[in-house]
Amino acid sequence: MSNQVAQPAAAAIAPTANVQYFLCITCNQHKPATDYNFKKSDGSRYPTCRVCNQANNVTFWQDKQFKFCDKCRAFKPIRKFSTYNGAPSMHCIKCHCADLTFKKLTEDADKAYNNGNTTAQYPWTPAVANTIRPQASMFSKTVGGGKR
Numbered sequence: 001m002s003n004q005v006a007q008p009a010a011a012a013i014a015p016t017a018n019v020q021y022f023l024c025i026t027c028n029q030h031k032p033a034t035d036y037n038f039k040k041s042d043g044s045r046y047p048t049c050r051v052c053n054q055a056n057n058v059t060f061w062q063d064k065q066f067k068f069c070d071k072c073r074a075f076k077p078i079r080k081f082s083t084y085n086g087a088p089s090m091h092c093i094k095c096h097c098a099d100l101t102f103k104k105l106t107e108d109a110d111k112a113y114n115n116g117n118t119t120a121q122y123p124w125t126p127a128v129a130n131t132i133r134p135q136a137s138m139f140s141k142t143v144g145g146g147k148r
């Protein structure tokens with residue numbers, strides 16, 4: 001009996017022990033860290049929650065005509081970007097597709113390599129592939145992006 005009582009209690013405490021609530025400057029609500037995005041550069045938290053951030057993002061891009069693609073280092077018309085929940089994706093469609101292709105070829109090559117095929121066709125020279133062996137996880141998240 002004591003076991004049955006203790007376990008759910010421990011389970012209920014464990015996840016909340018580390019939860020810190022932060023005030024979103026836009027909706028004025030306290031939300032857990034998981035409701036916020038964090039900057040890749042320094043790990044700091046954005047002052048607005050994800051929901052508000054997304055809404056701000058949509059508003060921000062509504063009257064814009066061009067967006068800079070970090071990958072091809074060029075400004076492109078907004079229509080050259082996929083849209084996620086009303087906001088343009090981080091990379092242009094061309095870069096996005098190139099990334100997806102590269103990722104798939106790498107995954108295929110990884111599969112072949114792991115199955116004992118030492119001449120697996122990586123999207124680059126096998127000599128490099130055999131020493132570096134890039135993993136699919138090296139690639140940027142290509143689906144569902146849209147953070148600025």
Ligand SMILES: [Zn+2]
Pocket residue numbers: 024025026027028029048049050051052053
């Ligand atoms: Zn908010």
Ligand SMILES: [Zn+2]
Pocket residue numbers: 069070071072073091092093094095096
């Ligand atoms: Zn691009």
